[in-house]
Amino acid sequence: MTLRLRQAASAAVVLMALGAVIGVAANKYGKPKTIVHVVTLYYKDGTTEEQKKTVLDGIEKMAGEVPGIKNVWLKSVKVQGSVQIKDAEGKLVNKNITDAFVMEFENEAAFKAYDDHPAHRAWEKVYVPLRGQSRSYDITNQ
Known part of the structure; x- marks a missing residue:
């Protein structure tokens, strides 16, 4: 060489x-100043895939109507965790969390306004009857 x-x-x-x-x-x-609203849940037994799709479609529709929603994440790739619930006999059992979705808000004011927005209230009428249990986490860098 x-x-x-x-x-x-x-x-x-x-x-x-x-x-x-x-x-x-x-x-x-x-380190954005936005607020991320993370919801993990399981649906009630008997909830169909079509009903779950209706819930997620409703989130997307709501995002177009509620000022300050910047982004949504609707496809659960991996969801971990469980909650303890009482079965029909009153015995404590673990129920796996199966689904999650995320909404990003421009700021705290937008996040607070979302709670009472008519589009959110309308969506809850579809979501709440199907929801078994949920947990929400609201995270920001502010």
Whole structure:
């Protein structure tokens, strides 16, 4: 291998290493001031897939009507956890959480206004009768 070829190979290795370092260093993230509303739940026994779809479609419709909803996530990829409930005989049993959805709000004012918005109240009339139990988590960087 000639000197020039070795130098070129060394330069290529250095450039690749530098590119890897720059690539890692370029990983940027933010801490938005929005509020994320995360809901985990299981549906009542007997709830059909079509009824679940109606709930999720309602969230998407609501997002178009309630000012301040920026984004929604509607497809549960992986949901973990369980809650204890009493069965028909009054015995405590674990019930797996099966579904989740997320809504992102522009700010706290938008999040608070959503609670009493007519579109939210209309959606609840569909959702609440199908919901077994749910937990919500409201998270922000503010």
